[in-house]
Amino acid sequence: xxxxxxxxxxxxxxxxxxxxxxxxxxxxxxxxxxxxxxxxxxxxxxxxxxxxxxxxxxxxxxxxxxxxxxxxxxxxxxxxxxxxxxxxxxxxxxxxxxxxxxxxxxxxxxxxxxxxxxxxxxxxxxxxxxxxxxxxxxxxxxxxxxxxxxxxxxxxxxxxxxxxxxxxxxxxxxxxxxxxxxxxxxxxxxxxxxxxxxxxxxxxxxxxxxxxxxxxxxxxxxxxxxxxxxxxxxxxxxxxx
Numbered sequence: 288x289x290x291x292x293x294x295x296x297x298x299x300x301x302x303x304x305x306x307x308x309x310x311x312x313x314x315x316x317x318x319x320x321x322x323x324x325x326x327x328x329x330x331x332x333x334x335x336x337x338x339x340x341x342x343x344x345x346x347x348x349x350x351x352x353x354x355x356x357x358x359x360x361x362x363x364x365x366x367x368x369x370x371x372x373x374x375x376x377x378x379x380x381x382x383x384x385x386x387x388x389x390x391x392x393x394x395x396x397x398x399x400x401x402x403x404x405x406x407x408x409x410x411x412x413x414x415x416x417x418x419x420x421x422x423x424x425x426x427x428x429x430x431x432x433x434x435x436x437x438x439x440x441x442x443x444x445x446x447x448x449x450x451x452x453x454x455x456x457x458x459x460x461x462x463x464x465x466x467x468x469x470x471x472x473x474x475x476x477x478x479x480x481x482x483x484x485x486x487x488x489x490x491x492x493x494x495x496x497x498x499x500x501x502x503x504x505x506x507x508x509x510x511x512x513x514x515x516x517x518x519x520x521x522x523x524x525x526x527x528x
Contacts, residue, residue, distance in 0.1 A: 289457060290393045290394035290395070291393070291394040291458065291459050291477075291527070292394055292395050292396075292397065292451060292453055292457055292458045292459070293392060293395065293396045293397065293458075293459050293461060294397050294399045294458055294459065294460045294461065294476075295396060295397070295398055295399065295420075295461045295517075296399065296400055296438075296461060296462040296464065296467070296481075297398060297400040297402055297407050297410060297411070298400065298463075299463040299481070299484040299485070299488060300461060300462060300481045301381065301385060301411075301416065301517065302379055302380060302381035302410060302414060303380040303381060303487075304484070305484045305487040305488045305489065306378070306380040306487070307380070308372075308375075308378050308379070309488065309489050309490070310489055311372060311378065312369050312370065313340070313490070315368055315369045315370070315371055316340055316350060316365075316368075316369045317333065318368075319364075319365065319368040319369065320339065320350075320354065321333070321336050323354065323358050324336060324339060324358070339353070341490060341493055341494060344490055345494065347437070348401060348437050348438050348439045348440070348464070348466060348467065349401045349426065349437045349438075351365050351366065351369075351426065351437070352435055352437060355435060362426075362427070362435065366403040366406075366427075370402075370403055370405070375406075375409055375410070375413070376413055379410060379413050379414065381414055382516060384518060385416060385517065385518070386415055386416060386419060388517060388518050388520065388521065389416065389419040391521050392521060392524075393524075395421050396419055396421060397420060397421060397422040397423075397447075398411065398420045398422070398423045398424065398425075399424045399438065399447070399460075400424070400425055400426070401429075401438050402425060402426060403425055403426055403427060404423075404425040404427050404428075407423065407425050408423065408425075411423070424447070429443050431443055431446050438462075438464070438467040438470070439464070439466045439467040439470035439471075441470050444470060444471060444474055444476070445474065448474070454475070455471075455474045455475030455476045456475050456476070456477065458471070458476045458477065459477045459478070459479060459527055460476050460477070460479070461479045461481060461520070462478070462479070462480060462481065463480070463481045463482065463484060463485060465507060465510070468480055468509060468510055469507070469509045472509035472510075472511075473509070478509060478510050478511050479510075479511065479512045479513075479514060479520060479527065480506065480510040480512070480513045480514070481514055481515070481516065481517055482504045482513060482514070482515055483515040483516050485504055486504075511526060511527060512526050512527055
């Protein structure tokens with residue numbers, strides 16, 4: 288049987304972005320969006336900004352797409368402002384042994400992330416994982432027919448399959464975001480859901496609106512394997528074949 292092609296998400300999949308990075312990104316986004324959504328003299332209030340940011344994240348898979356489509360924001364400006372960090376290295380938290388894990392998984396690995404190129408490159412270098420990936424697809428590379436199509440876009444996933452020249456069943460998407468897995472499963476890909484960082488995800492906590500987080504981590508039918516950590520994937524290979 289041919290070895291699989293692994294499509295790995297980055298944030299809250301290969302490292303704990305909820306610890307410090309996501310809160311910083313959300314604060315940066317809010318500051319930028321407050322100016323854009325304001326009336327020119329006064330920035331928009333925090334409640335409005337939070338609601339818009341979450342609504343676009345939920346609808347499009349990336350707040351960026353909503354800002355580009357509805358507010359004439361330039362992608363590069365948004366990504367630059369959202370990913371300004373004083374010292375990114377000190378903000379990264381990840382499990383030990385991820386390099387050994389990736390080495391043990393048979394098949395080619397591709398990083399498929401809605402994060403921007405420079406940020407994701409820096410995180411992967413800091414983690415020492417870049418050498419395990421044959422390809423790196425950041426959000427800047429997620430254009431289909433000239434339109435930005437980040438995950439969970441099925442058009443994006445179809446384009447990736449066509450470029451790789453492989454059937455969907457050979458690909459395994461490893462993600463923390465359930466909507467992205469749902470899109471992949473609809474195309475025939477296999478899916479692995481990583482849940483250990485969800486309970487502390489600022490966006491998910493806001494969407495939960497006081498409801499218990501476990502409700503958001505119950506395994507849906509479109510998820511083949513639910514794992515707490517990517518380190519559990521080798522033991523689950525038999526369920527991903």
